[in-house]
Amino acid sequence: MPVGDDLFEKLRVELRRGSLILAVLGALREERYGYTLRASLEQAGLPIEEGALYPLLRRLEAQGLLASEWREEARRNKRFYRLTTDGEAVLAQLLAEWNAISESILRLTERKM
Numbered sequence: 001m002p003v004g005d006d007l008f009e010k011l012r013v014e015l016r017r018g019s020l021i022l023a024v025l026g027a028l029r030e031e032r033y034g035y036t037l038r039a040s041l042e043q044a045g046l047p048i049e050e051g052a053l054y055p056l057l058r059r060l061e062a063q064g065l066l067a068s069e070w071r072e073e074a075r076r077n078k079r080f081y082r083l084t085t086d087g088e089a090v091l092a093q094l095l096a097e098w099n100a101i102s103e104s105i106l107r108l109t110e111r112k113m
Helices: 005-027 034-043 050-062 085-109
Strands: 066-073 076-083
Touching: 005 034, 005 050, 005 085, 034 050, 034 076, 050 066, 076 085
Parallel strands: none
Antiparallel strands: 066 076
16 A cells, blocks of 8 residues: 555654754854754755744754844844754764664665665
8 A cells, every 4th residue: 555645744744853953953053043044954955944943943942952142234133043052962962863863774774685
């Protein structure tokens, strides 16, 4: 029985959700404001809607992983985000976990020739 497009889409969204947290933390090793963060994620092949990005940024900031500040740039107020020290530590831990999971999945899904 083939998997329906709806089921695939639901599973894809679930898979991307956790991946986006890691991508956002990684991208914010360099200070960025929301628009440039979103553009860099899209350029890397991980597009995210504003309606999903900003709540994620607020949640990561509330968890102490990000810090933000309002600054004027090009005569506009922009909110800049960056990793905190805790955010850097969590990013390192998550990357190690991501790599371990990825290696396990590759071992489990390799086809024997």
